[in-house]
Amino acid sequence: MVPFAGYEMPVQYEGIIAEHQHARTHAVLFDVSHMGQARLLGDDPSRALETLVPGALADLPEGRMRYTMLLNDKGGILDDLMVTQRGDHLFLVVNAACKEADFAHIGGNLAGKAELELLPNRALMALQGPAAARALASLAPDCADMPFMSIRSMKVNGIGCEVTRSGYTGEDGFEISVPNAEAEALAQALLDHPEVKPAGLGSRDSLRLEAGLCLYGSDIDETTTPAEAALMWTISKRRREEANFPGASIILDQVANGAPRKRVGIKPEGKAPARAHTEITDADGTVIGEITSGGFGPSVGGPVAMGYVKTGFTAPGTALQLMVRGKAMAASVAKLPFTEHRYFKG
Amino acid sequence: MATVKYTKEHEWVSIEGDTGTVGITDHAQEQLGDLVFIELPEVGKELGQGDEAAVVESVKAASEVYAPVSGEVTEVNEALNDNPALVNSEAETGGWMFKIKIADPSQLDALMDEASYRELLKEID
Numbered sequence: 077m078v079p080f081a082g083y084e085m086p087v088q089y090e091g092i093i094a095e096h097q098h099a100r101t102h103a104v105l106f107d108v109s110h111m112g113q114a115r116l117l118g119d120d121p122s123r124a125l126e127t128l129v130p131g132a133l134a135d136l137p138e139g140r141m142r143y144t145m146l147l148n149d150k151g152g153i154l155d156d157l158m159v160t161q162r163g164d165h166l167f168l169v170v171n172a173a174c175k176e177a178d179f180a181h182i183g184g185n186l187a188g189k190a191e192l193e194l195l196p197n198r199a200l201m202a203l204q205g206p207a208a209a210r211a212l213a214s215l216a217p218d219c220a221d222m223p224f225m226s227i228r229s230m231k232v233n234g235i236g237c238e239v240t241r242s243g244y245t246g247e248d249g250f251e252i253s254v255p256n257a258e259a260e261a262l263a264q265a266l267l268d269h270p271e272v273k274p275a276g277l278g279s280r281d282s283l284r285l286e287a288g289l290c291l292y293g294s295d296i297d298e299t300t301t302p303a304e305a306a307l308m309w310t311i312s313k314r315r316r317e318e319a320n321f322p323g324a325s326i327i328l329d330q331v332a333n334g335a336p337r338k339r340v341g342i343k344p345e346g347k348a349p350a351r352a353h354t355e356i357t358d359a360d361g362t363v364i365g366e367i368t369s370g371g372f373g374p375s376v377g378g379p380v381a382m383g384y385v386k387t388g389f390t391a392p393g394t395a396l397q398l399m400v401r402g403k404a405m406a407a408s409v410a411k412l413p414f415t416e417h418r419y420f421k422g
Numbered sequence: 423m424a425t426v427k428y429t430k431e432h433e434w435v436s437i438e439g440d441t442g443t444v445g446i447t448d449h450a451q452e453q454l455g456d457l458v459f460i461e462l463p464e465v466g467k468e469l470g471q472g473d474e475a476a477v478v479e480s481v482k483a484a485s486e487v488y489a490p491v492s493g494e495v496t497e498v499n500e501a502l503n504d505n506p507a508l509v510n511s512e513a514e515t516g517g518w519m520f521k522i523k524i525a526d527p528s529q530l531d532a533l534m535d536e537a538s539y540r541e542l543l544k545e546i547d
Contacts, residue, residue, distance in 0.1 A: 092481040093456040278455070278482055347459050347503075349479050372458040372481045379459075401461070401477065 078277070081172035083110040085277055092278035096374040099245055099283055100415070103205035104275035105266050112175025113198050113253060116166040116182070118190035125159065125166060128185055130302065130321040132312040136161040141225045141240055144310055145302060146178060151323025152298040153305065154181060156290060160227045160240060167227065167238065169200065169251070171292050199259035204249030206418065207271040212250055215265055219250060224419045233265040244280065246287025246417045285380055286373045288341060288412030294352055295339060295368045295382055303330035304384065306339045338390045341410035342367060342381040344398060348405060349379040355399040356385055364389050367398065375415045385409065427490065427530055428539035434514060435490040437530065442522045446478065446487055449543055451513040454480045457506045462498040463520055469493060471529050476519050478509065491529045493522040
C-alpha cells in the first residue's frame with residue numbers, strides 16, 4: 077500500500093506482471109474511487125463546459141462520452157477528464173490529484189451558468205480485459221451490447237450503478253460508479269467471477285503506458301498543449317472552426333505551423349528500461365527531448381516509454397539516444413500504442 | 423561450507439576462501455517486485471565497500487545493489503541477462519549477481535550474520 081493523491085492504494089496484489097497479463101487475457105478489477113466524480117447541471121451545461129474544454133459536448137449524443145481536457149489561456153492542459161452526456165446534466169470524472177483544483181476551476185468559471193454537484197459518496201471501479209463483458213454480463217446482462225464510450229444506468233447484482241464502457245488499459249472494459257455503501261458488495265461480486273482478479277496501481281500504469289495513454293502530471297501538464305501532446309484528435313472540426321476554447325489561437329497556430337515538440341512513443345533497443353526525466357539526445361549528444369513515462373511493458377516483453385522530442389525527430393523509426401545512468405542507450409521513435417487497442421466495436 | 427553475511431541494504435555475500443558471491447536477499451526481491459532487468463558490473467571492476475555495484479530494475483523503478491566488501495569483480499551471473507526473474511525466484515541461490523575477490527577480509531566483521539539479519543527483518547516488517 078502506498079500513498080497516492082491523499083489515498084492509501086495498493087501497488088499490486090499478486091504481482092504487477094501477473095496482473096498486467098491477466099488484464100490482457102482475462103479481466104482485472106481496479107478500485108479507482110480516488111478519482112473525482114461530479115455532475116454539471118444547468119440550462120445548458122454542455123455549452124457552459126465548452127468554454128473550458130476543447131471537446132465537442134453540445135453535439136455529444138445523450139448516453140455518449142468524450143475524453144477531453146481543461147485548458148488554460150496558454151492552451152496548456154490543467155487536467156484530462158471524461159465527460160458523459162446525460163441530457164439534463166454532464167457526468168464528469170477527473171484525476172484524483174487535480175480534483176480539488178478542477179472543481180474549483182469549473183465551479184468558479186461557470187458560476188451563474190452551470191452548477192457543479194460533487195459526488196464524494198460514490199465509488200468507482202474499473203473492470204478491464206477481454207473477459208470484462210462476460211464477467212459483468214453475468215451480473216448485469218444489460219451491459220453486453222453497450223457501445224464503447226457510452227453510459228447506461230443498470231443494476232449490477234441488484235445494485236444500482238452507472239456503467240460506462242471505457243477505460244485506461246486499451247482493452248474492452250467498464251467503469252462502474254456505485255454509491256459508497258454498496259461498493260464493497262459490488263467489488264466482491266465482481267471478484268467472485270472466476271475470470272476476474274484484483275489489480276493495483278503498478279499494472280494500471282504498465283497497461284496504460286503500453287496503450288499509449290497519457291498520465292496527467294507526467295505526459296501532459298500545464299506546459300503541454302493538445303497539439304504538442306498529440307491529442308488533437310480530441311478536438312472536432314466544429315470546435316476548431318469556432319476556436320472558442322482557452323488557448324485556441326495558440327493551439328491552432330501550432331496545428332497550422334507545427335508545434336516545437338511532440339509526444340511520441342519511444343522504444344529502447346535493449347532490455348534496460350528508461351524512465352521519466354531521462355534525457356533524449358541525437359547522435360551527436362545534443363539534447364532533443366525528455367522521456368515523460370517509461371518502464372517495462374509485460375505484453376511487449378521489453379522496455380517502453382513516451383516522451384517529447386523536438387520537431388524533426390518525431391517520425392517513427394527516428395534513431396534516438398537515451399541517457400541512462402550516464403551512458404547513451406540506443407532507442408527509436410515508436411508508433412503508439414505499443415499494444416493494439418481492443419475496444420468494443422459492437 | 424560457505425559463511426554467509428548480510429548488509430543493512432539487504433545484500434548477502436557468501437564467502438569461500440577469498441571469493442565472495444553476492445546477491446540480494448529474498449526480502450529485498452519481495453520488496454522490489456517483478457524484476458525486468460539487471461545491470462551487472464563489468465568483470466575486472468574494482469569496487470569499494472558500499473559502492474554501487476549493480477542496478478536492479480523492477481517494473482516500476484530502479485534500485486542500487488551495493489558492494490558488501492571491497493574487491494575486484496571476477497565473475498557475473500550471465501543467466502540474469504536473459505532471465506532477470508531468477509533473482510525473484512532464487513534470490514539467495516541461483517539469482518546470485520557477481521563474485522568478488524575480497525580485498526580486506528576484516529570488512530566482513532562489520533556485516534551481520536544470519537541471526538542478526540533475521541532480527542533486522544523482524545524489526546522492519
